[in-house]
Amino acid sequence: MSRNDLTDRIAVAIGNRPKAETIRSATTRIDGQRITSEEFPAMDDLRDATRHIRMEALKNLPELLDEFATNLERRGGAVFFASDAQEANAYVTRLAKAEGVGIVVKGKSMVTEEIDLNEALESEGIEVVETDLGEFIIQLDNDTPSHIIAPIIHKSKEDVGALFASKLGFEYTNVPEELNAAARAHLREKFLSADMGVTGCNLAIADSGTVCLVENEGNGRLTSSAPRIHVVVMGMERIVANFEQASTILSVLARSATGQSLGTYVNLVSGVGPETADGPEQLHVIIVDNGRSSILAGETAEILGCIRCGACLNTCPVFQTIGGHGYGAVYSGPIGSVVTPGLYGIDPWGELAHASTLCGACEDVCPVRLEIPRMLQHVRAQTVEAGTAPFWMRKGIAAYAKAATDQGRWEKAENRARFASAFLFSEDEWISSLPGPGRGWTKIRDFPKPAKQTFRQRWQERSDGT
Amino acid sequence: MKVQLFVTCLIDVLAPQVGEATVSSLEAAGCEVSFAAGQTCCGQPAYNAGFNREAAAMARHTIDVLLETDLPVVIPSGSCTDMIVHHYPELLADDEAYADKAKALASRARELTQFLVDDVEADQEVAAKGTVAYHPSCHGLRNLGISDQPDALLASSDRVDLGAETDVCCGFGGVFSVKRSDVSGELLTRKLDAIEASGAQTVCGGDLGCLMHLEGGARRRGLDVEFSHIAALLEPVVSEVSDE
Numbered sequence: 001m002s003r004n005d006l007t008d009r010i011a012v013a014i015g016n017r018p019k020a021e022t023i024r025s026a027t028t029r030i031d032g033q034r035i036t037s038e039e040f041p042a043m044d045d046l047r048d049a050t051r052h053i054r055m056e057a058l059k060n061l062p063e064l065l066d067e068f069a070t071n072l073e074r075r076g077g078a079v080f081f082a083s084d085a086q087e088a089n090a091y092v093t094r095l096a097k098a099e100g101v102g103i104v105v106k107g108k109s110m111v112t113e114e115i116d117l118n119e120a121l122e123s124e125g126i127e128v129v130e131t132d133l134g135e136f137i138i139q140l141d142n143d144t145p146s147h148i149i150a151p152i153i154h155k156s157k158e159d160v161g162a163l164f165a166s167k168l169g170f171e172y173t174n175v176p177e178e179l180n181a182a183a184r185a186h187l188r189e190k191f192l193s194a195d196m197g198v199t200g201c202n203l204a205i206a207d208s209g210t211v212c213l214v215e216n217e218g219n220g221r222l223t224s225s226a227p228r229i230h231v232v233v234m235g236m237e238r239i240v241a242n243f244e245q246a247s248t249i250l251s252v253l254a255r256s257a258t259g260q261s262l263g264t265y266v267n268l269v270s271g272v273g274p275e276t277a278d279g280p281e282q283l284h285v286i287i288v289d290n291g292r293s294s295i296l297a298g299e300t301a302e303i304l305g306c307i308r309c310g311a312c313l314n315t316c317p318v319f320q321t322i323g324g325h326g327y328g329a330v331y332s333g334p335i336g337s338v339v340t341p342g343l344y345g346i347d348p349w350g351e352l353a354h355a356s357t358l359c360g361a362c363e364d365v366c367p368v369r370l371e372i373p374r375m376l377q378h379v380r381a382q383t384v385e386a387g388t389a390p391f392w393m394r395k396g397i398a399a400y401a402k403a404a405t406d407q408g409r410w411e412k413a414e415n416r417a418r419f420a421s422a423f424l425f426s427e428d429e430w431i432s433s434l435p436g437p438g439r440g441w442t443k444i445r446d447f448p449k450p451a452k453q454t455f456r457q458r459w460q461e462r463s464d465g466t
Numbered sequence: 467m468k469v470q471l472f473v474t475c476l477i478d479v480l481a482p483q484v485g486e487a488t489v490s491s492l493e494a495a496g497c498e499v500s501f502a503a504g505q506t507c508c509g510q511p512a513y514n515a516g517f518n519r520e521a522a523a524m525a526r527h528t529i530d531v532l533l534e535t536d537l538p539v540v541i542p543s544g545s546c547t548d549m550i551v552h553h554y555p556e557l558l559a560d561d562e563a564y565a566d567k568a569k570a571l572a573s574r575a576r577e578l579t580q581f582l583v584d585d586v587e588a589d590q591e592v593a594a595k596g597t598v599a600y601h602p603s604c605h606g607l608r609n610l611g612i613s614d615q616p617d618a619l620l621a622s623s624d625r626v627d628l629g630a631e632t633d634v635c636c637g638f639g640g641v642f643s644v645k646r647s648d649v650s651g652e653l654l655t656r657k658l659d660a661i662e663a664s665g666a667q668t669v670c671g672g673d674l675g676c677l678m679h680l681e682g683g684a685r686r687r688g689l690d691v692e693f694s695h696i697a698a699l700l701e702p703v704v705s706e707v708s709d710e
Contacts, residue, residue: 010648028630317635321652355646357639357653358514360608380516389516393641397512401520404475404506405527414479430685440644444651445682448480455478455485459501 033259054305071209075271085115108132109200146324197223201234214263237304252367291343312362334362353379475507495588544606579615596667603673631660
């Protein structure tokens with residue numbers, strides 16, 4: 001991406017009115033479902049506790065991951081630390097080929113989107129089937145998810161009906177229950193014939209070596225139990241010390257995400273072997289770094305405390321306007337505008353942090369109380385240090401700062417602005433067309449003309465008794 | 467009580483009458499108001515755009531000017547107050563000469579409605595013809611917790627609200643309004659739709675930036691609503707005269 005691509009994507013997002021309307025109505029609806037502390041008074045304390053748990057986990061990450069790996073291996077699982085996407089994908093494809101896997105079913109996972117696992121498997125001739133309803137629709141439509149928990153938030157039920165009719169040969173319907181039944185019938189076959197199931201991981205519990213997976217459709221349970229090989233791909237920050245901590249996080253996760261008190265399915269996967277006779281034969285957990293270590297070492301480290309509930313996306317007026325696709329990255333919205341430049345670099349991705357009004361609605365709703373505006377602000381400062389701010393802004397702010405640190409220069413600048421506007425514009429008190437960067441203002445709104453006298457001049461006159 | 471006014475650069479140049487209304491309101495509340503002539507801009511726009519070095523220079527200048535006296539500083543803007551109260555101490559935390567001064571200034575800076583309602587319990591109210599809506603600017607609302615204060619000042623107004631849209635950002639966002647005018651314009655439209663639907667005849671608020679963004683957009687749209695800084699609408703409460 002270049003920095004201009006963001007402007008292009010935003011134009012596309014805003015220009016597609018039906019899609020924009022779908023996104024706005026869906027996000028505001030989910031945002032309204034979020035459980036607030038007025039509805040659930042324990043929420044405030046639980047958010048404090050969640051923040052504490054997540055920040056402690058980030059502090060003790062290496063120790064907790066070691067503990068988790070040791071306990072998981074003791075229970076028959078294999079653990080692989082992947083430093084980047086390529087290593088993670090290579091491990092999974094090598095395993096799939098060695099085991100003669102023909103079909104892989106997948107539960108919803110953002111980290112596999114991040115590393116492009118599907119493409120890696122497909123390039124080896126392995127069929128990959130997304131089983132989360134939203135992800136299934138995305139795959140069928142060759143689209144990309146636009147939200148970390150609601151991947152097809154940008155699609156209407158009519159869009160889905162038309163897609164199923166054209167791609168699956170079902171008779172057109174826009175009734176969600178019928179669409180769901182159609183997808184279910186199609187997917188059952190895949191579950192039964194798959195040799196490998198790939199899921200993400202909401203929380204890895206260190207002291208028991210347990211993978212906790214939250215979902216609503218039961219596809220995660222099937223994916224993690226029906227095929228003979230279960231592969232878990234997790235970001236390395238997704239760790240907690242014990243089940244008590246996990247339960248605290250679970251108590252805020254679904255409340256913040258969808259307004260449920262708990263996800264419909266909370267799967268706890270604790271190893272394979274004789275003790276778990278009816279589960280998969282093999283369990284592999286791939287712990288992915290892929291840039292997280294460098295985020296952890298920087299000023300935005302706390303962003304790794306995110307539990308991926310999506311509340312900040314739903315409540316963000318910019319996300320509500322441009323949708324996830326507007327951001328052009330796997331992780332979108334306020335959280336994505338901090339994570340993405342951290343993972344992929346300030347230039348050009350730091351530009352995402354400027355696509356925010358810094359209104360603070362995200363921090364208000366975050367169950368981890370992440371200071372998202374502060375981090376967006378930090379990313380902005382990084383873009384300035386990296387020299388990617390536009391020329392007009394660098395020059396403009398330098399001149400403005402120079403004037404603002406000296407009373408004489410400042411008053412001269414004020415006078416110049418008043419004279420210029422008096423000469424250049426009509427007598428009207430509002431300017432409808434400004435030159436230069438001011439065009440960004442007058443493109444969509446009028447600008448007030450400077451007053452004939454500044455406040456300080458009037459104050460001086462008053463003090464002089466004139 | 468003696469106070470000093472930090473008028474803000476926008477009000478100084480674009481709306482001096484709001485500065486004067488602020489002075490009148492403070493005087494009506496029994497304050498003696500002074501104005502440090504060296505004041506310029508708090509640096510919030512530079513900070514907001516990521517120019518921390520320039521913002522810090524402006525912060526040091528403002529600190530020098532406003533610490534000439536030990537008077538409380540009253541500011542008719544939530545955004546500028548937030549800058550001084552929260553971001554000066556952060557920006558200058560490692561500046562040996564200014565870290566403590568930043569904290570000292572932060573502790574005595576107050577947004578206008580906070581000062582009037584919480585600090586001096588001024589007997590004033592918004593006097594506007596017809597229906598009034600209050601626009602809570604994000605930094606005042608979320609970073610300073612300003613909400614009860616305008617409510618108190620609007621208690622006897624014919625108030626309307628924007629429902630679920632009340633707390634949604636209007637899309638101004640400082641430099642964002644120019645740099646990302648595409649998104650800013652969409653949020654502006656959304657807010658103006660809500661204002662139009664509310665039937666408000668006057669929209670008041672505590673930040674000139676948001677208000678000129680909204681008014682500039684309303685003019686393009688031909689929307690006949692008056693936009694006013696809350697300071698310009700404040701009048702002393704006239705107590706009911708009872709029959710003797």
